[in-house]
Amino acid sequence: MKKNFLFLAVAALGFASCNSGFKKSDGGLLYNIHEDKEGTNIKAGDFVVMNLIVKNDADSVLNNSYDQGMPVITAVPQPQFKGDVVNGILLLSQGDSATIRVNIDSAKAGNHMPKDFKGKYLTYQVKIEKVIAKGKLSDQVFQGRVAELFKAETAKMEKAEPGKIQKYLDDNKLKATKTASGLYYVITKEGSGPKIGKADSAVVNYTGKLISGKVFDTSIKEIAQAKENKGLYNAMRPYKPIHIAVGVGAVIPGWDEGLQLLNKGSKATFVIPSKLAYGQQGAGPIPPFTPIVFDVELVDIIKPNPNAPKPAAMPQMPTQQQPATK
Numbered sequence: 001m002k003k004n005f006l007f008l009a010v011a012a013l014g015f016a017s018c019n020s021g022f023k024k025s026d027g028g029l030l031y032n033i034h035e036d037k038e039g040t041n042i043k044a045g046d047f048v049v050m051n052l053i054v055k056n057d058a059d060s061v062l063n064n065s066y067d068q069g070m071p072v073i074t075a076v077p078q079p080q081f082k083g084d085v086v087n088g089i090l091l092l093s094q095g096d097s098a099t100i101r102v103n104i105d106s107a108k109a110g111n112h113m114p115k116d117f118k119g120k121y122l123t124y125q126v127k128i129e130k131v132i133a134k135g136k137l138s139d140q141v142f143q144g145r146v147a148e149l150f151k152a153e154t155a156k157m158e159k160a161e162p163g164k165i166q167k168y169l170d171d172n173k174l175k176a177t178k179t180a181s182g183l184y185y186v187i188t189k190e191g192s193g194p195k196i197g198k199a200d201s202a203v204v205n206y207t208g209k210l211i212s213g214k215v216f217d218t219s220i221k222e223i224a225q226a227k228e229n230k231g232l233y234n235a236m237r238p239y240k241p242i243h244i245a246v247g248v249g250a251v252i253p254g255w256d257e258g259l260q261l262l263n264k265g266s267k268a269t270f271v272i273p274s275k276l277a278y279g280q281q282g283a284g285p286i287p288p289f290t291p292i293v294f295d296v297e298l299v300d301i302i303k304p305n306p307n308a309p310k311p312a313a314m315p316q317m318p319t320q321q322q323p324a325t326k
């Protein structure tokens with residue numbers, strides 16, 4: 001968990017120029033506490049649940065736990081340098097919210113920021129949702145409380161998932177068909193010919209999104225390079241339709257089922273519940289119990305060669321490429 005927290009500490013968020021309302025601490029750290037609840041301040045070693053919005057100096061969002069549908073749940077480490085964001089976290093207690101700006105020069109001096117990172121500040125909008133204080137608790141008791149916290153948070157996410165799916169359908173005015181498994185699909189363009197069958201190979205263009213609309217992966221170069229998807233494009237990746245063996249468990253169940261509803265030339269939107277995607281583990285930028293959306297186009301259908309050796313199973317993600325999480 002410490003590594004996840006430190007990644008946020010150096011990946012992070014910046015706001016603009018004016019320091020009005022901010023107090024200054026060591027290492028050029030600036031902080032402005034917006035909500036100051038009664039309670040004991042967080043200490044290193046405590047466990048926290050917090051929501052973060054991370055921006056750079058250009059006001060570009062690099063990380064938003066609200067959009068991801070899952071707060072950051074982590075142990076609080078010792079500060080790693082003067083002006084570390086952790087120093088700002090340690091000023092807060094449960095229920096507090098604040099904006100914390102980390103001086104980039106201080107982070108670079110402590111080797112906690114790439115030397116070519118541009119900007120003046122890394123800024124965090126932080127909301128402390130829950131704190132489990134280590135205090136004098138034994139390790140066994142403390143770890144038990146942390147385990148209960150994870151259990152409660154994941155149960156909350158699982159319970160909220162159907163409502164999130166319905167809201168997405170309503171907000172986007174999608175008249176989707178629901179299959180027996182729970183997959184929602186909309187055929188946005190009818191193709192021609194027979195539907196793809198099991199063991200056929202699908203040639204597919206796709207774009208994968210969280211229900212917030214944030215794109216996490218695509219096979220289409222123009223979408224990867226779009227301004228609103230900053231950080232997604234990978235110059236080393238060939239952007240072209242991918243080939244998938246259908247009905248053999250080569251991809252997530254939502255894809256396996258959804259592709260078999262299509263014929264050549266079809267375009268469709270799949271709204272896939274987590275039980276047909278990445279479940280309680282999540283994957284990369286996809287948190288646990290998170291429904292995901294794919295816009296797909298079945299470019300071609302390739303029938304199997306009965307004389308060819310069986311293809312190796314493909315990875316669970318529709319593509320090997322991991323989406324950028326800036």
